[in-house]
Amino acid sequence: MVYPPYLQRSWQRSHNLTNGQQEVLEMSVSEAECMTHILQNLLYRTRASHSIMPLQSESLILNDVVADIAEMTKKFGVA
Numbered sequence: 001m002v003y004p005p006y007l008q009r010s011w012q013r014s015h016n017l018t019n020g021q022q023e024v025l026e027m028s029v030s031e032a033e034c035m036t037h038i039l040q041n042l043l044y045r046t047r048a049s050h051s052i053m054p055l056q057s058e059s060l061i062l063n064d065v066v067a068d069i070a071e072m073t074k075k076f077g078v079a
Contacts (some may be wrong), residue, residue, distance in 0.1 A: 027076055 014022050 030076075 011023060014025055017025065
């Protein structure tokens with residue numbers, strides 16, 4: 001797995017990259033952060049299933065989740 005802070009530093013210093021390269025790097029940073037979040041959640045759930053730590057549930061408003069997904073889709077041009 002690529003370390004997200006490394007990608008973030010690369011993105012901040014990417015002044016000599018083309019727009020396309022900067023966009024790909026930005027998407028990579030976003031995906032690395034997302035993957036880190038997923039792995040952290042998986043670790044928390046694994047610990048919770050072994051009673052090492054309590055699992056905390058979080059209420060979400062479905063409309064907000066769908067709106068966030070739609071926004072990300074527009075931002076990264078996913079069809």
